[in-house]
Amino acid sequence: MKVAFLLDTFPKTSETFFVSQIVGLIERGHSVDIFARYRNRGEPVHPEVEKHQLLKRTQYLIPESRQERLVAAGKIFLELVWSRPLELLRLVNPFRHRASGNDLEILYCANVLRKAPVYDIVHCHFGPIGVLGQQLRERGAVQGPLLTTFHGYDIGSYVAQHGAAVYTELFRQGDAFTCSSKFIRGKLIAAGCDPAKIILFKLGTDITKFDFVERRAVAGEPIRLITVARLVEKKGLEYSIKAIACLVRRFPQLEYTIVGDGPLRDSLSTLITRLNLQPYVKLAGWKTQEEVQRLFAQSHIFVLASVLSSNGDFEGQGTVLQEAQATGLPIVCTNHNGFPDSILDGQSGFLVPERDAEALAAKLAELIDRPELRLEMGRKGRAFVETEFDLSKRNDALVELYRRIRTWQPADTRPEPLPQRAQLSV
Numbered sequence: 001m002k003v004a005f006l007l008d009t010f011p012k013t014s015e016t017f018f019v020s021q022i023v024g025l026i027e028r029g030h031s032v033d034i035f036a037r038y039r040n041r042g043e044p045v046h047p048e049v050e051k052h053q054l055l056k057r058t059q060y061l062i063p064e065s066r067q068e069r070l071v072a073a074g075k076i077f078l079e080l081v082w083s084r085p086l087e088l089l090r091l092v093n094p095f096r097h098r099a100s101g102n103d104l105e106i107l108y109c110a111n112v113l114r115k116a117p118v119y120d121i122v123h124c125h126f127g128p129i130g131v132l133g134q135q136l137r138e139r140g141a142v143q144g145p146l147l148t149t150f151h152g153y154d155i156g157s158y159v160a161q162h163g164a165a166v167y168t169e170l171f172r173q174g175d176a177f178t179c180s181s182k183f184i185r186g187k188l189i190a191a192g193c194d195p196a197k198i199i200l201f202k203l204g205t206d207i208t209k210f211d212f213v214e215r216r217a218v219a220g221e222p223i224r225l226i227t228v229a230r231l232v233e234k235k236g237l238e239y240s241i242k243a244i245a246c247l248v249r250r251f252p253q254l255e256y257t258i259v260g261d262g263p264l265r266d267s268l269s270t271l272i273t274r275l276n277l278q279p280y281v282k283l284a285g286w287k288t289q290e291e292v293q294r295l296f297a298q299s300h301i302f303v304l305a306s307v308l309s310s311n312g313d314f315e316g317q318g319t320v321l322q323e324a325q326a327t328g329l330p331i332v333c334t335n336h337n338g339f340p341d342s343i344l345d346g347q348s349g350f351l352v353p354e355r356d357a358e359a360l361a362a363k364l365a366e367l368i369d370r371p372e373l374r375l376e377m378g379r380k381g382r383a384f385v386e387t388e389f390d391l392s393k394r395n396d397a398l399v400e401l402y403r404r405i406r407t408w409q410p411a412d413t414r415p416e417p418l419p420q421r422a423q424l425s426v
Helices: 017-027 047-051 066-083 085-092 103-113 127-138 157-162 164-173 182-190 237-247 265-274 289-298 319-326 357-369 371-388 391-407
Strands: 002-010 031-039 058-060 121-125 146-149 176-179 198-200 224-228 255-259 281-285 301-304 331-334 349-352
Touching: 002 017, 002 127, 017 031, 017 047, 017 121, 017 391, 031 103, 103 127, 121 127, 121 391, 127 146, 127 164, 157 164, 176 182, 182 198, 224 237, 224 289, 224 319, 237 255, 237 265, 237 301, 237 357, 255 289, 265 281, 301 319, 301 357, 319 331, 319 371, 331 357, 349 357, 357 371
Parallel strands: 002 031, 002 121, 031 058, 121 146, 146 176, 176 198, 224 255, 224 301, 255 281, 301 331, 331 349
Antiparallel strands: none
């Protein structure tokens, strides 16, 4: 198959899920082209991007600097006016297309995409990129069935900011939509998406990169807790830090490492100081994948206290939960979005209410007190991830999903109802 990935920024270290999908398709012999609005030059490149030379497959749609954009716009406009005026009219015709507010961006993108082949699937990650894909396909700049994957913010804070109508045309014209949880599915339906177009699709974890470790209790050894997350509101880090404050008097050998960085670093550091937790809590900053794996192996419990943020943002599937379980770490996390689908509550970990530091502390204390329970949960977590989230199996399922979408009728002419797809999960 010929597959196009339409992305916002590439490569991006916090969004490795589509790298895993791209690599899986390449390894299965499919042709993959990557189109991204922008190139991210501020972060280290994921090893898989370098290993598979994904940048050679990538074309960037928007010139980087304002000056480059102005020059490019002038050249594109003049070329179309003099040599392809009908194409210009097709791309920015106000009588044919609704005003999108990004006609210049459409011109940039169309200029890059005009020599692209017809694709078997055009896969857009995140709702706003799906809107761009729909606008480009409507104007003939890209061709192929349009699949959009929603992850969280795009149907949460983005809709709160722009209104549900922002996706009206995408929901009408898009061929299919995937999401990783029933919670996001409900949000899509509430925003106006046809339930028959929504497919529940779990993201995979490369379990070969996460060695299972049986963490048996060692006398005198500190209990090490770990969180891997961006330092942003929706990760709920203030609550996991406050939970540690509830625990340290009873468990003075506790160590809590927070891996990641972000805009809340200073405020979290201030909270740690105010609660006199400097000996117990460490903000470790960003770490490489190899460093994270070593920290996982040295830890005893994984914590993720995510919350619905004040601007309506929330988590997606929480793929880090699968990575932690793959190493045998028991989980304590909040009952948030897709998390109930991502762990086995009471078997591979515990779910607690959002914004409840005391409930979080209580479940952590139970695991600290019961090393045999940590072992049991660790084994069940690894088995759960092997069964439900193994990347190789998920990439096989992705190929099958693409094939099924290719056989569906265009959205405009699809007969109603389609009960066989109403609860489709792959």
